[in-house]
Amino acid sequence: MENLIQLQKNYDLIVELEKRINYLRNYPKLIQIKEKSRKIYNFQNKWRKKLDNSRTDLKKLEKDLQSKEETLNEIVNELYSGKINDIKILEVLKDREEKMNKEKESIENEVIEVMGKIDIYTRELNKYKHKLNLIEEKIEKLESQIEEKIRLYDKKLLEIQKNIKHIRNNIDTEILQKYDLVRKKHKNALVAVINQACSGCNLGVYLNTMDALALKGVVECENCGRLLYIEIN
Ligand SMILES: [Zn+2]
Known part of the structure; x- marks a missing residue:
C-alpha cells in the first residue's frame, strides 16, 4: 500500500514538473519583452530608412551643386574674358550668372536642411540601437535563466522516473x-x-x-x- 501511494506521489510530481516546464517554455514575461524588442527594432528601422533617404538626398544635392558651380564658372569665364563686346550678349550672360547664383544658394540651403535632418535621424537611430542592445541583453539573460531552470527540472524528472521504476518493482x-x-x-x-x-x-x-x-x-x-x-x- 505504501508503495502504491509513493508511486502515485511520484506520478503527481511528474505532472507538476511538466506543468512548470511548459510554463517556463511560454514564460509570459519573456514573450512580453520580445514583443517590446520587436517594436524597438521596427522603430530603429524606421529611423534608419529616413537616414538612408536623407543621405541619398544629400548626395544628389551635392551633385547638383557641383554642376551648378561648373556652369557658373563657365559663365563667369565667358563674361570676364574680355572677348565679348556685344552689350546684349553681356547682359544675357549677367542674367544667367545671377540666376545661377540664386539656384546655387537655394541648393546650399537645402543641403543645410538635409544635414540637420541627418543629425537628428542619426541621434534617433543611435538611441534605438542602444535601447535594442539593452533589451537584447535582458532577453539573453532571461533565456539562460529559464534554460537553466528547465535543465534542473529535466534532471529531476529523470530521477523521478528512476524512482518510479524502482517502486513499481516492489508492487504486487x-x-x-x-x-x-x-x-x-x-x-x-x-x-x-x-x-x-x-x-x-x-x-x-x-x-x-x-x-x-x-x-x-x-x-x-x-x-x-x-x-x-x-x-x-
Ligand atoms: Zn471516485
Missing part, C-alpha cells in the same frame, strides 16, 4: 496492472478517502466500501473507478 503485479488500467483514464488513479468521500470524484463512499478498505487497504471507487485508500496521519 495484479495491483499494479489494475492501477495502470485506472491511470489510463485518471492521472490521479489512487486517491485518499477524505470525510468518507472519494477525493477524485468527491462522491460519498458506501459503508461496505469503507469496510473493504479497512480489510484490504485498497478498493475501487464505485463511482469513478479510481483506487481508494485511507490516509493514516
Whole structure:
C-alpha cells in the first residue's frame, strides 16, 4: 500500500514538473519583452530608412551643386574674358550668372536642411540601437535563466522516473496492472478517502466500501473507478 501511494506521489510530481516546464517554455514575461524588442527594432528601422533617404538626398544635392558651380564658372569665364563686346550678349550672360547664383544658394540651403535632418535621424537611430542592445541583453539573460531552470527540472524528472521504476518493482503485479488500467483514464488513479468521500470524484463512499478498505487497504471507487485508500496521519 505504501508503495502504491509513493508511486502515485511520484506520478503527481511528474505532472507538476511538466506543468512548470511548459510554463517556463511560454514564460509570459519573456514573450512580453520580445514583443517590446520587436517594436524597438521596427522603430530603429524606421529611423534608419529616413537616414538612408536623407543621405541619398544629400548626395544628389551635392551633385547638383557641383554642376551648378561648373556652369557658373563657365559663365563667369565667358563674361570676364574680355572677348565679348556685344552689350546684349553681356547682359544675357549677367542674367544667367545671377540666376545661377540664386539656384546655387537655394541648393546650399537645402543641403543645410538635409544635414540637420541627418543629425537628428542619426541621434534617433543611435538611441534605438542602444535601447535594442539593452533589451537584447535582458532577453539573453532571461533565456539562460529559464534554460537553466528547465535543465534542473529535466534532471529531476529523470530521477523521478528512476524512482518510479524502482517502486513499481516492489508492487504486487495484479495491483499494479489494475492501477495502470485506472491511470489510463485518471492521472490521479489512487486517491485518499477524505470525510468518507472519494477525493477524485468527491462522491460519498458506501459503508461496505469503507469496510473493504479497512480489510484490504485498497478498493475501487464505485463511482469513478479510481483506487481508494485511507490516509493514516
Ligand atoms: Zn471516485
